[in-house]
Amino acid sequence: MAMLRAMISDNLFAKNTVPIVRKLRSHDVRPTRQRVQIGCLLFHGADKHVSPDQLVTMLQAHDIYMSLGTVYNTLRQFAEAGLITEVAGMGDRLVYDTNLSSHHHFLDVDTGELIDIDADNLQLNGLPHLPGGFSLDGVDITIRIKR
Numbered sequence: 604m605a606m607l608r609a610m611i612s613d614n615l616f617a618k619n620t621v622p623i624v625r626k627l628r629s630h631d632v633r634p635t636r637q638r639v640q641i642g643c644l645l646f647h648g649a650d651k652h653v654s655p656d657q658l659v660t661m662l663q664a665h666d667i668y669m670s671l672g673t674v675y676n677t678l679r680q681f682a683e684a685g686l687i688t689e690v691a692g693m694g695d696r697l698v699y700d701t702n703l704s705s706h707h708h709f710l711d712v713d714t715g716e717l718i719d720i721d722a723d724n725l726q727l728n729g730l731p732h733l734p735g736g737f738s739l740d741g742v743d744i745t746i747r748i749k750r
């Protein structure tokens with residue numbers, strides 16, 4: 604079982620390493636081994652919302668052990684480089700989003716899970732006047748849901 608899991612993870616990383624190294628370099632992020640490993644998990648398949656502690660667990664499932672501090676710092680560097688964005692999670696929980704398009708979220712208040720809402724699927728009937736001296740940076744709406 605452990606061997607099978609290791610083979611699956613090898614495939615994931617072997618298949619994605621080259622494009623991830625290219626992606627990191629194109630954003631002026633030096634492709635260290637740990638950054639590439641995190642990138643392989645984040646940037647394959649569908650868009651993801653992940654917190655640093657979730658990512659630690661995801662890495663462990665591939666037999667990769669990184670400290671929460673390392674994962675946290677890497678995610679912050681990715682966000683500063685424009686590879687991911689920071690989104691509001693539950694309470695003060697930090698969540699990062701690989702979907703860089705303008706969109707909104709459902710937030711499951713029981714699990715903290717975020718679900719993307721296409722920007723086109725939510726109509727805003729105008730915005731309030733911005734305080735003096737401010738310009739609009741973006742509008743992200745979080746709709747809280749529960750079962």
Ligand SMILES: [Zn+2]
Pocket residue numbers: 652700702706707708717718719
């Ligand atoms: Zn999202």
